[in-house]
Amino acid sequence: xxxxxxxxxxxxxxxxxxxxxxxxxxxxxxxxxxxxxxxxxxxxxxxxxxxxxxxxxxxxxxxxxxxxxxxxxxxxxxxxxxxxxxxxxxxxxxxxxxxxxxxxxxxxxxxxxxxxxxxxxxxxxxxxxxxxxx
Numbered sequence: 001x002x003x004x005x006x007x008x009x010x011x012x013x014x015x016x017x018x019x020x021x022x023x024x025x026x027x028x029x030x031x032x033x034x035x036x037x038x039x040x041x042x043x044x045x046x047x048x049x050x051x052x053x054x055x056x057x058x059x060x061x062x063x064x065x066x067x068x069x070x071x072x073x074x075x076x077x078x079x080x081x082x083x084x085x086x087x088x089x090x091x092x093x094x095x096x097x098x099x100x101x102x103x104x105x106x107x108x109x110x111x112x113x114x115x116x117x118x119x120x121x122x123x124x125x126x127x128x129x130x131x132x133x134x
Contacts, residue, residue: 004028004040023053076102078109082116090122097122100129108132 007024011017021041028037079102086093086101093101104112112128119125 004032004037008041022050026053071106075104075106075109078106078113079104082109082112085113086116086119086125089116089119090125093122093125097125097129100133104132 004024008021011021011024025037025041028041083093083098083101086097101109101112115128116125119128
């Protein structure tokens with residue numbers, strides 16, 4: 001902690017380095033408890049939010065969230081379409097079968113889409129799902 005206080009004093013006395021205080025807080029939080037860092041540095045989230053790092057991290061998080069959301073939406077959409085096609089081909093599906101189809105990855109859903117028209121009965125779907133799970 002003495003090193004952190006010394007680094008903080010150095011940053012605060014040099015006008016060129018004062019913008020590095022949020023970065024010091026950020027790195028200190030990796031090795032010290034956040035409340036202790038806040039106490040030593042008299043630091044709160046406002047300081048961090050003003051940092052350019054915060055905006056970059058926020059931007060990256062939003063981009064990743066959007067990407068994951070799009071992928072999840074695509075997966076859910078494909079699963080729902082295939083369930084409708086399976087019901088038309090095979091009749092009603094069990095709740096278990098529907099859930100297992102909904103859990104398939106996009107690649108596996110595409111495989112199912114390629115073979116489902118060859119299914120002649122519910123046993124074919126069961127075999128397909130068992131092969132993937134086994």
